[in-house]
Amino acid sequence: MPNRPHRDFLAIPDFSTEELHRLFDLADTMSQGRYTKRPLAGKSLAMIFMKSSTRTRVSFEVGAWQLGGHALFLSPRDVQLGRGEPIADTARVLSRYVDGIMIRTFAHAEIEELAEYADVPVINGLTDWLHPCQVLADLLTVRQHVGGWEGKRVAWIGDGNNMANSWINAAYRLGFELVLACPEGYDPDQKLVERARTRAKVTVVRDPKQAAEGAHVVNTDVWASMGQEEEQATRAKAFRGFIVDEGLMKRAAKGAIFLHCLPAHRGEEVAPAVIEGPQSRVWDEAENRLHVQKAIMAVLMGGETLS
Ligand code: CP
Ligand code: NVA
Numbered sequence: 001m002p003n004r005p006h007r008d009f010l011a012i013p014d015f016s017t018e019e020l021h022r023l024f025d026l027a028d029t030m031s032q033g034r035y036t037k038r039p040l041a042g043k044s045l046a047m048i049f050m051k052s053s054t055r056t057r058v059s060f061e062v063g064a065w066q067l068g069g070h071a072l073f074l075s076p077r078d079v080q081l082g083r084g085e086p087i088a089d090t091a092r093v094l095s096r097y098v099d100g101i102m103i104r105t106f107a108h109a110e111i112e113e114l115a116e117y118a119d120v121p122v123i124n125g126l127t128d129w130l131h132p133c134q135v136l137a138d139l140l141t142v143r144q145h146v147g148g149w150e151g152k153r154v155a156w157i158g159d160g161n162n163m164a165n166s167w168i169n170a171a172y173r174l175g176f177e178l179v180l181a182c183p184e185g186y187d188p189d190q191k192l193v194e195r196a197r198t199r200a201k202v203t204v205v206r207d208p209k210q211a212a213e214g215a216h217v218v219n220t221d222v223w224a225s226m227g228q229e230e231e232q233a234t235r236a237k238a239f240r241g242f243i244v245d246e247g248l249m250k251r252a253a254k255g256a257i258f259l260h261c262l263p264a265h266r267g268e269e270v271a272p273a274v275i276e277g278p279q280s281r282v283w284d285e286a287e288n289r290l291h292v293q294k295a296i297m298a299v300l301m302g303g304e305t306l307s
Pocket of ligand 2: 222261
């Protein structure tokens, strides 16, 4: 059913600072089991996955159901998009059936095109450039386990990828200190860094130890993202020394937490002792995908307000 005006969620700055705080409050209420409304009753979410997924798929599908709605899993093997039907046509057709579209794809331009042509909200479930739902879940985890990000230092160790770019966008909106340690040639998006620097202290360094020093949150991700599988060997060389191990965690602040969006490669970007250790919050982080995405769907598709 055409539903204009509507809002999309393609990137963290699509929400204002104030709205983000309220979104986290709503997600927290949901995580505590105190949200009993069913704002998606009678509504459907189409979920297009051009790449694999465990967390995103299950948390969106279960989340939509918990809010009273229904979600459809659409893979390129099954839908005509996979056989070359244009995104613009897919967007207009799906808009006649469903009340929201979540998409995980490659080029960010594809999600922008989908959002341009869709008459229903479009939600970014990961592109090569950004992974905003994940970083909102990470921030909720930071709020729950570190007491928020005010005056805190967040370290990113590894690739300047979609996760790093979304953390930079989060710093832009929320104003915490972010230090990214990336090997040369694997920096995050410089334009995003420059924009974030107008509101937050964002630094890119080459030494993981420097980034981890005094950090309240130590964060990493795989060295080769989906679509970069052929670069695995080259990247393994470039990222040597970028493993988050116990030695690196010792440099972090007392009470620091370790985050990883998962899936993780133990022995590459993270040592088994860290991901399985007392500072790891990765399972809570994965759970929080469900809560933040329910909050996003309730707002974008279910009439829940953030004011
Ligand atoms: N972290 C994350 O997005 O996981 P999936 O690829 O399993 O969805
Ligand atoms: N950077 C990773 C995140 C996976 C959730 C990727 O894009 O594959």
